[in-house]
Amino acid sequence: EVQLVQSGAEVKKPGESLKISCKTYGYSFTNFWIGWVRQMPGKGLQWMGVIYPGDSDTKYNPSFEGQVSISADRSISTAYLQWRSLKASDTAIYYCARHNGGSYSPRFPDYWGQGTLVTVSS
Amino acid sequence: EVVLTQSPGTLSLSPGERATLSCRASESVSGTFLAWYQQKHGQAPRLLIYGASSRATGVPDRFSGSGSGTDFTLTISRLEPEDFAVYYCQQYVISPQTFGQGTKLEIK
Numbered sequence: 001e002v003q004l005v006q007s008g009a010e011v012k013k014p015g016e017s018l019k020i021s022c023k024t025y026g027y028s029f030t031n032f033w034i035g036w037v038r039q040m041p042g043k044g045l046q047w048m049g050v051i052y053p054g055d056s057d058t059k060y061n062p063s064f065e066g067q068v069s070i071s072a073d074r075s076i077s078t079a080y081l082q083w084r085s086l087k088a089s090d091t092a093i094y095y096c097a098r099h100n101g102g103s104y105s106p107r108f109p110d111y112w113g114q115g116t117l118v119t120v121s122s
Numbered sequence: 123e124v125v126l127t128q129s130p131g132t133l134s135l136s137p138g139e140r141a142t143l144s145c146r147a148s149e150s151v152s153g154t155f156l157a158w159y160q161q162k163h164g165q166a167p168r169l170l171i172y173g174a175s176s177r178a179t180g181v182p183d184r185f186s187g188s189g190s191g192t193d194f195t196l197t198i199s200r201l202e203p204e205d206f207a208v209y210y211c212q213q214y215v216i217s218p219q220t221f222g223q224g225t226k227l228e229i230k
Contacts, residue, residue: 047219061218095166108157108214112166
């Protein structure tokens, strides 16, 4: 059974760094793109970017490039989303999602994690 | 980026009725690279439809998708109480992938 299990909720101050995780089970981690989707409070879904763990190829939404980093550790089948300096506007739920499709291009997200709530407040 | 516009913003219907949700793209979504998701309050999105009309594993057959190019539709033939939720369309052919703003399906 495919499962994506995310790390727990975080409360941080502006300017702090953060790395959240998404551990995967039940499929070959290196053969599927995995990415992150943001949902700000009371709002819709925003696709942030993906990584292909097989070769670490990464694609970012231009709106998020330079603001976050997406990485993966093949040895523990885990993907990460990282910030160097958080802002209050980063407050949101972040979902990881496996993307269907082959190595050439990610397709639709088919399995989702439960979400990680990140709260940034002074 | 491709802008997806969903209509209506809110749809008020009763159990047993038919729901028709629309998603229009600002440019052609090459063929049928469009998906639909259901999100209930406090839960992660759930994949319903991919390739515009293919149901994901375990999705009841009362859910169906249609369309191509710039106009897509999600139809729920007979609403069940558990179907009242927010629905999002998503295109995944042009990077960055984008979602519509959502349609809230509420009980009348």
